[in-house]
Amino acid sequence: MVRIHPSILSADFVNLERDLERIASADGVHLDVMDAHFVPNLTFGLPMVQRIAEVTSLPIDVHLMIDDPDTWALQYAIDGVDSVTFHAEATRDAVALARELRARGARAAIALKPGTAVDDVLEHLREFDMVLVMTVEPGFGGQSFMPEMMPKLQELRGRADELGIELALQVDGGITADTLPIAAAAGADVFVAGSAVYGHADPAERTHALRLAAAPQPGSLDR
Numbered sequence: 504m505v506r507i508h509p510s511i512l513s514a515d516f517v518n519l520e521r522d523l524e525r526i527a528s529a530d531g532v533h534l535d536v537m538d539a540h541f542v543p544n545l546t547f548g549l550p551m552v553q554r555i556a557e558v559t560s561l562p563i564d565v566h567l568m569i570d571d572p573d574t575w576a577l578q579y580a581i582d583g584v585d586s587v588t589f590h591a592e593a594t595r596d597a598v599a600l601a602r603e604l605r606a607r608g609a610r611a612a613i614a615l616k617p618g619t620a621v622d623d624v625l626e627h628l629r630e631f632d633m634v635l636v637m638t639v640e641p642g643f644g645g646q647s648f649m650p651e652m653m654p655k656l657q658e659l660r661g662r663a664d665e666l667g668i669e670l671a672l673q674v675d676g677g678i679t680a681d682t683l684p685i686a687a688a689a690g691a692d693v694f695v696a697g698s699a700v701y702g703h704a705d706p707a708e709r710t711h712a713l714r715l716a717a718a719p720q721p722g723s724l725d726r
């Protein structure tokens with residue numbers, strides 16, 4: 504099943520409740536937590552995630568771009584948070600952290616920066632509910648999609664199919680109605696979009712346009 508998760512990174516933080524209402528037809532909302540250490544940008548932390556969880560009924564997908572998620576990630580497994588994603592590059596023991604997140608009722612997800620290979624994740628694929636393949640360098644919205652990340656998606660989807668496990672594959676960075684079908688054809692099924700949704704006058708219409716872009720075209724060989 505295709506899922507569209509707008510990222511509020513490009514929303515109007517002063518009118519956030521309004522901007523959340525504008526994406527009511529989405530499948531989830533993606534919250535980018537950045538600490539100005541793991542990535543060179545600073546956004547918000549737990550108090551903001553807690554408040555958003557109070558005002559939206561959309562499942563929340565937290566993307567932690569922070570140092571030491573082994574220490575901090577569990578705090579984000581609160582009511583309303585569907586999945587917590589931590590970066591492989593920042594985590595000491597990804598399997599232990601994923602198990603703890605699951606024990607707290609959150610779906611556990613691991614993210615890979617563009618320069619990070621899939622090998623370690625492939626070895627422990629059953630431990631994760633979702634893998635996030637970054638299609639830009641994490642830190643900022645509005646960057647260009649990296650099609651060279653597609654083999655990672657193909658490899659992950661292939662291994663999940665071999666193992667017979669349900670694995671969500673998320674892509675984040677430069678997703679538009681043009682790039683989404685490329686990622687979908689490579690095996691992605693959860694699509695994060697910031698500027699493609701909130702960089703336009705009508706985020707509801709853009710969310711709908713992304714969903715249409717994800718629908719298999721007649722005659723295509725899409726999954």
Ligand SMILES: O=C(CO)[C@@H](O)[C@H](O)COP(=O)(O)O
Nearest residue numbers: 510641642644645677697698
């Ligand atoms: O994690 C990140 C950026 O590091 C994202 O979730 C951005 O919000 C994506 O923005 P666009 O590339 O869609 O504008």
Ligand SMILES: [Co+2]
Nearest residue numbers: 510535566675
């Ligand atoms: Co993100």
